């Protein structure tokens with residue numbers, strides 16, 4: 001097996017404790033996490049290896065976030081019940097995570113259950129999704145260990161059923177010393193709610209320190225997000241063709257490249273992750289600056305006459 005060390009600059013974090021999931025408001029952690037990866041290219045399928053070979057190693061994304069959509073449609077196209085789409089979707093979660101770990105992707109963040117899903121879906125479907133998550137954790141933690149994957153969560157997870165929280169805490173504790181891909185599941189998550197929780201935390205901090213709100217910086221807000229210890233996503237993938245953010249990581253995706261595929265989540269595999277990364281690498285990220293081929297910069301802008309429009 002070819003093992004190549006993959007260095008990374010994130011700081012080492014602490015393992016979560018069981019009480020964290022049972023905390024009252026949010027799961028903001030005080031520490032930062034170290035996340036890196038060890039390349040295990042020989043474990044990719046031949047098809048995956050051929051796409052991986054086209055990628056530029058120096059510009060691989062550090063953080064990929066995915067909106068996993070289309071489980072219901074996948075089932076509908078086969079005249080199956082929706083729950084079978086979710087079940088197949090859970091399989092995609094594990095397979096995509098394993099490919100991510102093999103290419104040394106440090107951060108993978110999956111939108112697994114939104115606050116809106118919790119409020120607006122039939123109770124029977126919500127209950128099924130909770131049971132599916134519990135079973136997923138029970139049956140996949142060993143595979144996470146084998147792949148050096150660490151699992152953690154963002155969202156108002158303290159509102160999930162206690163037995164699900166217990167299983168989540170167990171999986172997080174079991175995998176917390178793994179140093180490869182960090183798989184973050186967004187559960188009972190909403191981007192606006194995350195901002196509400198962040199602003200509440202920040203307001204309490206300002207109050208305690210008697211600091212004026214005029215001194216608030218973007219960094220202060222970042223420190224209070226659920227993702228405080230993670231880099232912003234470089235790439236956001238959405239399956240099933242919808243052109244929406246659906247309240248996902250609203251603060252964090254300010255400069256994220258978005259890739260939408262018609263493929264439904266239960267059909268999404270590691271090779272499609274690699275194809276999305278290849279597409280990402282063809283983009284020019286400008287972060288508000290000027291790109292190549294975007295016109296010459298004027299040397300003496302003060303001499304230009306601005307025509308009335």
Ligand code: FPP
Nearest residue numbers: 068069070071072073086089090112133136
């Ligand atoms: C969207 O499909 C997907 C979800 C509601 C959440 C994602 C859930 C999974 C992938 C299943 C299990 C996950 C884990 C981590 C065990 P949809 O029902 O909105 O599809 P539709 O738009 O076609 O109806």
